[in-house]
Amino acid sequence: MEKERHVLVIFPHPDDEAFGVSGTISLHIDNGTPVTYACLTLGEMGRNMGNPPFATRETLPKIRKEELEEAARVLGIQDLRMLGYRDKTVEFEDEEKLANRLGVIIGETNPSLIITFYPGYAVHPDHDATGAAVIRAVRELPADKRPKVHCVAFSNNCEEEIGQADVVNDVSAVIDRKIAAIKAHASQTQLMAASMEESIKNQDPEVLARMYKERFWTYKI
Amino acid sequence: MEPAVKEHVQKEIDRLANKEVFIHLETTNGAYASHFDETFFSSGAYIRNAQLVYEHGKVTGKGPYRVGLKMNFGWVYAEGITHFEVDEENRLLLAGHDFSGKLAVALQISESPFE
Numbered sequence: 001m002e003k004e005r006h007v008l009v010i011f012p013h014p015d016d017e018a019f020g021v022s023g024t025i026s027l028h029i030d031n032g033t034p035v036t037y038a039c040l041t042l043g044e045m046g047r048n049m050g051n052p053p054f055a056t057r058e059t060l061p062k063i064r065k066e067e068l069e070e071a072a073r074v075l076g077i078q079d080l081r082m083l084g085y086r087d088k089t090v091e092f093e094d095e096e097k098l099a100n101r102l103g104v105i106i107g108e109t110n111p112s113l114i115i116t117f118y119p120g121y122a123v124h125p126d127h128d129a130t131g132a133a134v135i136r137a138v139r140e141l142p143a144d145k146r147p148k149v150h151c152v153a154f155s156n157n158c159e160e161e162i163g164q165a166d167v168v169n170d171v172s173a174v175i176d177r178k179i180a181a182i183k184a185h186a187s188q189t190q191l192m193a194a195s196m197e198e199s200i201k202n203q204d205p206e207v208l209a210r211m212y213k214e215r216f217w218t219y220k221i
Numbered sequence: 222m223e224p225a226v227k228e229h230v231q232k233e234i235d236r237l238a239n240k241e242v243f244i245h246l247e248t249t250n251g252a253y254a255s256h257f258d259e260t261f262f263s264s265g266a267y268i269r270n271a272q273l274v275y276e277h278g279k280v281t282g283k284g285p286y287r288v289g290l291k292m293n294f295g296w297v298y299a300e301g302i303t304h305f306e307v308d309e310e311n312r313l314l315l316a317g318h319d320f321s322g323k324l325a326v327a328l329q330i331s332e333s334p335f336e
Contacts, residue, residue, distance in 0.1 A: 052322070056308065057314065124252040
């Protein structure tokens, strides 16, 4: 993995960072690279409330904010920014304003690498809208000032249409931190975290591949 | 939240009748439903802080419950309500959780706007 000057991670929901990229974040932090995580919403519309339910629609944002802070702590992210958008509404925001807001953060942090979702191939409308706003913001920069953009894609058709991921990071060295980050989002991951650990113990090849290898598509701006 | 108790929910609905109230109403099958099952038709609706007055409301069914609010000009209803809570701000929170505990529907009534 290349050594970066600064990594800027931009996702819409607390826990988006945990599954797909928390290993990569940990590797960058171990490398001494500062990481900024800009998280657009607090996942206010999450459907996991605990069973029996311990959260309500109104308490969920507070719970998820604390979980996000805990995940950042576990990963060693020093600069966590919560942007105050609302879950499931990102695609309805004014695109230019959103891109400008992200542009300001890009300007401040001057990253050599941005990690976000691949617009059109990231399933959740907030994911696609966030990725699109990042790409729009990066396009505004002069060509020689643009950071690399690594995108996460997981729609069912993504490999057919955009090919195989061109960046694959082996995160087995930091797998404990990755699992801890996933577990930090307890309200959302409680149910699956237990079965995930069981699968890892049993060396389930599909789960191992997903957990140990983080895949990215370099976006050609 | 606690499992909905029909009489208790009815009492709360009555308490908030004939007042200016703010409504949160939501149905959702989650943003990933069609991703995991391409034959699934994804749908949902969401309104936060609709301001209205209802003249009476009713909770019906044997559980999961249905809740309907009758207004001068129209109606609000939700079905699939399994849980309720009156929170510290005295708001009535009604929710329907599916068999795995995930939220599927919410109807909330408050005398002040939801933040």
